[in-house]
Amino acid sequence: MSARSEPVPRAPQSRAVTLPVGVPAIEAVDVSRTYQLDGVSVAALRGVSLTIDPGEYVAVVGPSGSGKSTLMHLLGGLDRPTGGRLVIGGRDVATLSPPELATLRNETIGFVFQAFHLLPRTSAVDNVALPLVYRGIGARQRRERAAAMLGRVGLGHRLDHRPNQLSGGEQQRVAIARALVTDPAVLLADEPTGNLDSATGEAVLELLERLNAESGVALVMVTHDQEVAARARRQIAVRDGRVRSDTIHDRPLSGAVDRPATLDGAPSAGPRSVSGSGPGRPSGGSGGAAGATGRLSPAALDRTGEGGHGDDLPGGGEP
Amino acid sequence: MRVAEAWRVAWDALRANRMRSALTMLGVIIGVASVVLLVAIGTGTKQKVEQQVEGLGSNLLLVVPGKLDVGTAPVVSPLTLKDVDAVSRVVGDPGRVAVTIASGATARAGARADFTTVQGVLETTPSVFTRSLARGRYLTGADVDTSRRVAVLGASVAHALFPDRDPLGQQIALAGVRFRVIGVFAPLGQSLGVDRDDEVHIPVTAAQRLWGTQRVDGIAVKAPDRERIGELGDRIVAELSRRHPDTEFSAVTQQQILGVLGDILGVLTGVLAAIAGISLLVGGVGVSNIMLVSVRERTREIGLRKAVGARPRDIGVQFLLEAVLLTAIGGLTGMALGVGGALLVDALSPIPAAITWWSLALAFGVSAAVGIVFGVVPAQRAGRLDPVVALRAE
DSSP states (O other), X not given: OOSOOOSSOOOGGGOSOOOOTTOOSEEEEEEEEEEEETXXXXXXXXXXXXXXXXXXXEEEEOOTTSSHHHHXXXXXXXXXXXXXXXXXXXXXXXXXXXXXXXXXXXXXXXXXXXTOOOOTTSOHHHHHHHHHHTTTOOHHHHHHHHHHHHHHTTOXXXXXXXXXXXXXXXXXXXXXXXXXXXXXSEEEEEXXXXXXXXXXXHHHHHHHHHHHHHHOOEEEEEESOHHHHTTSSEEEEEETTEEEEEEEESSTTSOEEEOTTSOXXXXXXXXXXXXXXXXXXXXXXXXXXXXXXXXXXXXXXXXXXXXXXXXXXXXXXXX | OOHHHHHHHHHHHHHHTHHHHHHHHHHHHHHHHHHHHHHHHHHHHHHHHHHHHHHTOTTXXXXXXXXXXXXXXXXXXOOXXXXXXXXXXXXXXXXXXXXEEEEEEEEEETTEEEEEEEEEEOTTHHHHHTOOEEEEOOOOHHHHHTTOXXXXXXXXXXXXXXXXXXXXXXXXXXXXEEEEEEEEEOOOOEETTEETTOEEEXXXXXXXXXXXOOBOSEEEEEOSOSTTHHHHHHHHHHHHHHHOTTSOEEEEEHHHHHHHHHHXXXXXXXXXXXXXXXXXXXXXXXXXXXXXHHHHHTHHHHHHHHHTTOOHHHHHHHHHHHHHHHHHHHHHHHHHHHHHHHHHHHXXXXXXXXXXXXXXXXXXXXXXXXXXXXXXHHHHHHHHOOHHHHHHOO
């Protein structure tokens, strides 16, 4: 549909936030979030510190109730912390009014949700163009950019299809295109494969990873699926409102190294990481793979989700 | 978000729920249409009544015993033909003075009978009240002076008694006394629901003899000019009061009658408009209700829009415009229906209807205001929704 011939129409001036080199995309310092439920304070996050650098590929893992969704909402500027400092795209969230925060989301963050959240009765191209509406971009240019973005996610032939005419995988691709059409600094994906079968999910993950590698957008993916999480270069395990581990793999699924620079909110953590295996850890004797497994064990072993077997642990499925 | 964009988004949302939008509009449509229609009927009735009062003749002064006002009891008239002569002297021209003594009576012609109003009058009536004849002649001064038993029939009486014959020269019986038909009035139609063609004019002297009385009910004067009509009325009342010190007299002009009638009909129009206004209000509540439902139903959409950068104001404006569009379209449709209905009523029923620009402006203004007023609360609610909560909604 686009008149342009270039496969990737990325006008440099359309970059919403040009972060100076060395400035993190998102920086959270001792961030906490407390909800008031019927007069009772419930702490969802209890002092989380982390930094997302431009272009990173980060998986946030944790069981339900761990606070990872709250963390996701905070990182995306959908919510404000009740304590600590949160800087998104170089701007301190605490200083922003609701409209300014909305503009920050529009310019800096792209969201991909488990349930796609596409507007029904609205064509794919109009769905993708939605964020551009709130940026005040004219209809013609919106359609051009949205069509080009749909082309990048492999849906150039489905521009005018409505969500109910698309498969689940295609709907999620539309959602991904919508998240990236604004050229954000960070793509926040909340269980992006949660509603998809494994083959479709794999394709969506590959698309996300390709876009992360191609465009330099930081990819932050919330998941409870260890296999999915293991694909990310960096994994942040959240539990009980705290970061329990924050590890970087040099290469996905190969030996992981601790991330010394990252602060850890857990008071019991060791100086380098919470992931250091203490004596008596059940996973201690698992042999070669235990090195990687052990670093994640506090979170991994407490999981009650799809099996607490050692085989399901990150690294355990490594060929 | 650009304004044009906001209108488009609102329009798309309404189109996406056509049935619901149409049903919501229906309340506004009915409200606006009934305001326009009922005000048109009220205005049309008022205009027609005013026309008819003015059609009685210009510069008319009605002199009656008692105080002319709404709700006062009628007074037995002490006036006689001598008083009429006195009034004629005050006016200076007997040709400008008419009298009436009226009573219901059954008119018979052969086997046919018709209950009608018999009026005893002077020969001056046609010039004072602007009446014209279809056939024959009117009463003359000689008829009155000699109490001649001659009659002029109203159009409906003539038709009732002589459906297939020429009434001229025929005999009719009024209260058993025979009268000869000398003329037939041109039809006048209805006035205030009364058939004005249902009457028989006979000489006042013959009427007084018929009913065994000397009185006349009232005197009508056609004033020579409009400016001095009030002064003339005062002089007539003063003369009559001098002759009948125990009785109060009133001289009222058409303008005064129009004023009283206009007040009554104005209140009537206002009441009609108020009743219609209530239905418009109910329509507005319906709009508000649907908008609240719409906000709840589209919570996830609101959450998503906020996530991708919609400011609270963008969301609020979107829902407010939806409400305004609903009521504006409903208002325009209602106006069209109201105007069409008024034209139909006017053409097909005896009820007159006249469309006034102010009722259109009022109805549309009120419906637009209703849209804004009843759209604000749902719009604010939508704008304030927490995106985190909204995204989670099912």
